[in-house]
Structures are given as C-alpha cells and as structure tokens.
Amino acid sequence: MEKPVMSVKVALVAGEHSGDILGAGLMAALKSRYANIEFVGVGGPLMESEGLRSFFPMEDLSIMGVAEVLRHLPKLLKHRKQLVTFLRQQQPDIFIGIDSPDFNLTIEKRLKDVGIKTVHYVSPSVWAWREGRIKGIKKAVDHVLCLLPFEKQFYDEHGLSATFVGHPLADAIPRETNKAAARRQLGYPELGQYVGLLPGSRKGELARMAPTFLQVCKALKKTHPELKFIAPMVNQARADEFTALLEDNDMQTDVEVCLGHSREVMGACDYLLLTSGTVALEALLIKRPMVVAYRFAWLSYQIIKRLFHAPFFSLPNLLANRAIVPELAQSDATVERIVAHMEQLIDENNQALVAEFDRIHQQLDQSASDVAANVISDLLENRM
Structure with missing residues (x-):
C-alpha cells in the first residue's frame, strides 16, 4: 500500500520505561503509514531510536512516591510549562500523552484549548478510583487508547471516544511458554x-x-x-x-x-x-x-x-x-x-x-501498536 504523501508532525510524551516501549511501537507503526512524518516531545532511548529528539531527558519524569514527587515538584512544573510553550510553537497535528496522567493530562488540556487534537494512551485507573477525574479527562482528551477491554465500556458510558487496542504484553509473550x-x-x-x-x-x-x-x-x-x-x-x-x-x-x-x-x-x-x-x-x-x-x-x-x-x-x-x-x-x-x-x-x-x-x-492480543496507529491515522485524516 502506498504511503500518504501528506506531511505529519506528531508530538508524544512518555514518562517512564513502559511508556517508552509503547511510544516506540506506535512510532514504528506510524512510520510505516506515512512517508513524511516528524516526531517531537519527550521519550526514552527506544523512542529516540525511532526518530524522536527528546525535549528533556525522560528520566526527569520517572519519579515514584509522594515524597519524591514533592521534592522534584518545582522542576516538574518548570518542565511542563516549557514543554507546553514548545509544543504550542511546534503546532503538531496531534499530541499523544503516553500514561503518566498527572503530568500529561494538563499538557493535553492546554493543547486542546488551542485546537490541537489530543490522545491519551493507557487509560488512568479512573474506573477503579477517583471516578470524578473523568470530567477533567473529557476536557483534556479527544480520544483514549485503552489497553484493557473493560476500560472502553467505561468511557462509552461517560461519552468519551475510546478504542481498546489490546495490551502490548499480550503481543510480546507467546501463547505457550515452554x-x-x-x-x-x-x-x-x-x-x-x-x-x-x-x-x-x-x-x-x-x-x-x-x-x-x-x-x-x-x-x-x-x-x-x-x-x-x-x-x-x-x-x-x-x-x-x-x-x-x-x-x-x-x-x-x-x-x-x-x-x-x-x-x-x-x-x-x-x-x-x-x-x-x-x-x-x-x-x-x-x-x-x-x-x-x-x-x-x-x-x-x-x-x-x-x-x-x-x-x-x-x-x-x-x-x-x-x-x-x-x-x-x-x-x-x-x-x-x-x-x-x-x-x-x-x-x-x-x-x-x-x-x-x-x-x-x-x-x-490485538497488535496494539497497529491498532493504535490506525486510530491516530483516522484522527489525522479527519475520519473520526
């Protein structure tokens, strides 16, 4: 199949190793669909190997625990502010926040407010606790890519567009382990x-x-x-x-x-x-x-x-x-x-x-990267 000749700029932000894996898989799948595609944002070595030049080191976001987050909060807030300014200047065709909802949802809201399409890849556990967060997610996100099947049903019930893409681990682990x-x-x-x-x-x-x-x-x-x-x-x-x-x-x-x-x-x-x-x-x-x-x-x-x-x-x-x-x-x-x-x-x-x-x-086992890339393509080409 011939790749579309349209020029595409995709912004992605991943905050930890698991997100780097998801981002790299999605980037590879998008590259197979578009001959002229550019990636900007934040990612780790796997995403960088697919062509992303990270705006700052992904490790700066890989912080666990309340105490650690509070200690690094000034740096995190500064990073987020600078990143939003950078992305607004870049004017990507779409922004994809990969997991890390506490960091990414705010970015998604600020970009959506200026007309940039936004996708969140990996649903926050809003179905399990703090269900009230769905109101903020709806304001920030145009589409959610879900790894688990019951998550899509939750978003359907709340009127937010979502797709179950499958789980990358199910793609990576064979059906039988000897x-x-x-x-x-x-x-x-x-x-x-x-x-x-x-x-x-x-x-x-x-x-x-x-x-x-x-x-x-x-x-x-x-x-x-x-x-x-x-x-x-x-x-x-x-x-x-x-x-x-x-x-x-x-x-x-x-x-x-x-x-x-x-x-x-x-x-x-x-x-x-x-x-x-x-x-x-x-x-x-x-x-x-x-x-x-x-x-x-x-x-x-x-x-x-x-x-x-x-x-x-x-x-x-x-x-x-x-x-x-x-x-x-x-x-x-x-x-x-x-x-x-x-x-x-x-x-x-x-x-x-x-x-x-x-x-x-x-x-x-749904070939998550390919399904996710199909959704992104539909959003880029205004089919969704």
Whole structure:
C-alpha cells in the first residue's frame, strides 16, 4: 500500500520505561503509514531510536512516591510549562500523552484549548478510583487508547471516544511458554517443582512483602520438601536487600536469587507467589497458577480504601470479572492464608485456570501498536 504523501508532525510524551516501549511501537507503526512524518516531545532511548529528539531527558519524569514527587515538584512544573510553550510553537497535528496522567493530562488540556487534537494512551485507573477525574479527562482528551477491554465500556458510558487496542504484553509473550526450555535457558534442572517468588520491584514493596513470602516458603518446605524456590530481582539493589532478608531468616540455601530474567523465571516455574501489578498480568500471559498478595503502606491504604471501588485489585480477576486467582490484601495477606492457597494450587491440576488465562490472552492480543496507529491515522485524516 502506498504511503500518504501528506506531511505529519506528531508530538508524544512518555514518562517512564513502559511508556517508552509503547511510544516506540506506535512510532514504528506510524512510520510505516506515512512517508513524511516528524516526531517531537519527550521519550526514552527506544523512542529516540525511532526518530524522536527528546525535549528533556525522560528520566526527569520517572519519579515514584509522594515524597519524591514533592521534592522534584518545582522542576516538574518548570518542565511542563516549557514543554507546553514548545509544543504550542511546534503546532503538531496531534499530541499523544503516553500514561503518566498527572503530568500529561494538563499538557493535553492546554493543547486542546488551542485546537490541537489530543490522545491519551493507557487509560488512568479512573474506573477503579477517583471516578470524578473523568470530567477533567473529557476536557483534556479527544480520544483514549485503552489497553484493557473493560476500560472502553467505561468511557462509552461517560461519552468519551475510546478504542481498546489490546495490551502490548499480550503481543510480546507467546501463547505457550515452554517450561523445560525456560529451565534449560536459566541452567536449572528440568525435573522438580519450582515456585517463583516476586515480592515487588520497589524497596518499600520488598520490605513489606518479602518477609511474609519467606515465611510461606518455610511452611511449604515442611509439607513439600521437594519444592525449589527462585526469586528474580529487578536490580542489584533489590537483590542485595532480598539476600539480607534470606540471611535474617536463615534461608540462604532454600531460595535462589536471580538477577533479572523475571519473565524467564516465571516460565520456568510451576507456581508463582507475587505482588499485585503488571507482574500478575505477565504471570497470566505465561499461564502459571498464582497467588497474589499485597500490602500498601499505611497512609496509602487509608486513602485507597476510601476511594477504591473496583471489585478486585489484581488484573487477572479484573479481566475475568470474577475471582479466578486468590488475591489477599493488607490484613488478609497472612502467612497462613497464603500457604493455604498455595497448597490448593499444588494439589490441583489447574487446567481450567490455564484455559481461562489463555482465553484472556487471546482477547488482549490485538497488535496494539497497529491498532493504535490506525486510530491516530483516522484522527489525522479527519475520519473520526
């Protein structure tokens, strides 16, 4: 198919690694559609490799936690003000804010006010908490690109144009993950039963969840001495912190620590014990039975329990719209309850659960970058 000869300028802003991945995929798909396309905005190395010259380093936006955000707030506000001025001067044909809603929605509102089309890629969790934010989103955004199917229904109900594009992880992870091949790749014996431990990638999560996970391992080892435990850590700092916890609990020989390769470790394991978040979606797509356990920091939980109104907090259950995996939060995330659910997984064949995981995988596997690029093309060419 011949590419349109029209000249197109697309602005994008991503604030963290996951957004950089989404942005790069979308940029590549748009480049295949337009012969003369220019990208401006903010992104990371992947987006820069597709032709974006970042207005400032993406790392400046990759800030987590209330205290950290407050400490960097003057710099963030200055960046946003300068970026809005720059983008208004550039006059892009369309602006795409990728996730990072606290930063991007304000930019989208200010650009939409001067007639620039705006798209938000990755829906804020407005369906789960602070539903009143939908009013601000409608003022800021012309179209939302949703990764999860139930999100589009929410926007339809509130009169905001939205498209379910699928989830890039479902595109990237094959429908079948070979357990024996994953074990060979990691250098583990092919025989035996493995439990993967994923207690969180952030310091606070690890401190809250890892001691409980290790006590679960101790209990399971008594009834299932054949079990082997593997804990992939996102970086050396988390690995050092987790190793110190192993020493504190006298479990240095019971749990193997692996640096990186979390997806491969999940594929090598028979069962998983993990925290909530994207890792639970990865576990679903890899088709491994799991128990999800999480504890929020005390202040965060006091806020969330008053505002959160979704029926579940783990993505597998939200996507299935029913409880298909055990999810235990706060005071429910006890050693005894986690052990009971893990024992149940070990005792069952879990075929029905794996079949449900595969159904959801198929639903999410939509070639997200291509679907998103089609929507952007329709907006650019006034077909929407």
